[in-house]
Amino acid sequence: MATIRKVLKKGLLIAFEGIDGAGKTTQAKVLRNYLSNLGYDVIVTKEPTESSYGKKIKKLSHNRELSPEQECELFIADRKEHIKSVIGPSIKEKKIVIADRYYFSTIAYQGALGLDIGKIKKENESFAPIPDIVFLLIVTPKIGLLRIRKNRNEIPNVFEQEEYLAKVQKIFRNLTELYIIEVPAHGIIESVSEIIKNVVDDIIRYYSNNYARLYTFDRKIKVFKQTQN
Numbered sequence: 001m002a003t004i005r006k007v008l009k010k011g012l013l014i015a016f017e018g019i020d021g022a023g024k025t026t027q028a029k030v031l032r033n034y035l036s037n038l039g040y041d042v043i044v045t046k047e048p049t050e051s052s053y054g055k056k057i058k059k060l061s062h063n064r065e066l067s068p069e070q071e072c073e074l075f076i077a078d079r080k081e082h083i084k085s086v087i088g089p090s091i092k093e094k095k096i097v098i099a100d101r102y103y104f105s106t107i108a109y110q111g112a113l114g115l116d117i118g119k120i121k122k123e124n125e126s127f128a129p130i131p132d133i134v135f136l137l138i139v140t141p142k143i144g145l146l147r148i149r150k151n152r153n154e155i156p157n158v159f160e161q162e163e164y165l166a167k168v169q170k171i172f173r174n175l176t177e178l179y180i181i182e183v184p185a186h187g188i189i190e191s192v193s194e195i196i197k198n199v200v201d202d203i204i205r206y207y208s209n210n211y212a213r214l215y216t217f218d219r220k221i222k223v224f225k226q227t228q229n
Helices: 024-037 052-060 068-092 103-111 117-125 141-150 162-174 189-208
Strands: 012-017 042-046 096-100 133-138 180-184 215-218 223-226
Touching: 012 024, 012 068, 012 103, 012 189, 024 042, 024 096, 024 133, 024 189, 042 068, 052 068, 068 096, 068 103, 068 117, 103 117, 103 162, 133 162, 133 189, 141 162, 180 189
Parallel strands: 012 096, 012 133, 042 096, 133 180
Antiparallel strands: 215 223
């Protein structure tokens, strides 16, 4: 039996954030498959991208030769191109866009190098659409690095060092935006994805009833609540 195609009244932007090894890519794919099976038009996109800027960023994982300021400029240039070519058009087409990393990673990772967090956020939000929901996946740096070695069969790169990731995680967890929800991600894939699916189901239901951003989250216990008028 064919799946009935569903169209939202507006595009939806969902971002997955967290330190390396938290499970962002895995959960982004699980959510895409879930929503696609429900009939929604969904894309998963990833930062850094495959643009010329993104390719330069990826080379930094082997040789971090640029200053933090130069790194930040590269991430922003890559993101501007990403929004222009992928995220922006997809939202206009009322698709669900799932971003595997977004500008909160730049805030956290470059902020951990000493750059001004407020300035990074302000510059990004001058051109980047604010997401409808950010799932901040939480694992300890030790677990994240263990997953990188075991599951990816990789040696952690220069961005993936325990002390540095601890600083990054602290910045992530200090972000106070109401659309950011922390999800404990040390458990099995299915238990993590169930929390995520429930939240997204609720957001879609409210948007389908013409609500716009009338929601808040309890970041610690993962409870969805409609904000009272």
